Amino acid sequence: MDAIHALKTRRSVRAYKAQSVPKDIIEDIVDCGRLAATARNEQPWEFVVVTDGALRKKIAQSADYGKFIADSPVCIVVLCKDTKYYIEDGSAATQNILVAAHAHGLGSCWVAGDKKPYAETIRRMVDAPEGCRLVALIAVGYPEHVSQAPKRALKEVIHWERFGS
Numbered sequence: 001m002d003a004i005h006a007l008k009t010r011r012s013v014r015a016y017k018a019q020s021v022p023k024d025i026i027e028d029i030v031d032c033g034r035l036a037a038t039a040r041n042e043q044p045w046e047f048v049v050v051t052d053g054a055l056r057k058k059i060a061q062s063a064d065y066g067k068f069i070a071d072s073p074v075c076i077v078v079l080c081k082d083t084k085y086y087i088e089d090g091s092a093a094t095q096n097i098l099v100a101a102h103a104h105g106l107g108s109c110w111v112a113g114d115k116k117p118y119a120e121t122i123r124r125m126v127d128a129p130e131g132c133r134l135v136a137l138i139a140v141g142y143p144e145h146v147s148q149a150p151k152r153a154l155k156e157v158i159h160w161e162r163f164g165s
């Protein structure tokens with residue numbers, strides 16, 4: 001799949017087949033996260049890949065809008081050291097992972113981390129060091145159903161030279 005096609009056709013997936021994801025594919029999509037743009041090349045990220053069903057269920061119980069993590073074969077926990085640009089860096093890595101997963105024929109969904117009251121609880125669940133920030137939880141698996149969220153049109157969001165034109 002070429003990059004433009006992957007970027008344009010990725011959609012959130014919240015229902016997954018009960019089929020495990022090969023380890024080399026998981027490593028490849030995390031590798032795409034590792035290579036994201038990062039302010040001052042700080043690369044503050046750490047990625048915890050959770051495949052254990054009991055731990056995924058615990059994470060899902062805490063994540064109010066991420067209950068489907070209990071049924072996705074993989075949950076990638078994106079954490080960052082508390083640097084000035086950790087949220088931008090962690091978000092860039094997260095988006096890379098979503099697109100890479102899609103390019104591998106997988107479905108994924110970004111589940112909120114940083115702004116959520118459960119961020120600290122989940123950091124502790126995966127034994128991440130104190131001070132590490134939970135940026136995102138990413139559910140990954142082979143898609144059973146793909147959501148179709150409506151998108152704003154290009155002509156509505158693009159402005160040439162000045163806002164409003």
Ligand SMILES: Cc1cc2nc3c(=O)[nH]c(=O)nc-3n(C[C@H](O)[C@H](O)[C@H](O)COP(=O)(O)O)c2cc1C
Nearest residue numbers: 010011012014065066109110111112113147148149
């Ligand atoms: C910062 C952020 C937090 C999100 N949190 C959740 C979440 O907790 N649960 C969920 O189901 N989707 C979550 N999403 C996914 C969005 O709902 C989804 O990207 C949006 O509806 C657009 O749909 P699309 O991903 O199919 O383009 C989140 C996305 C972002 C960027």
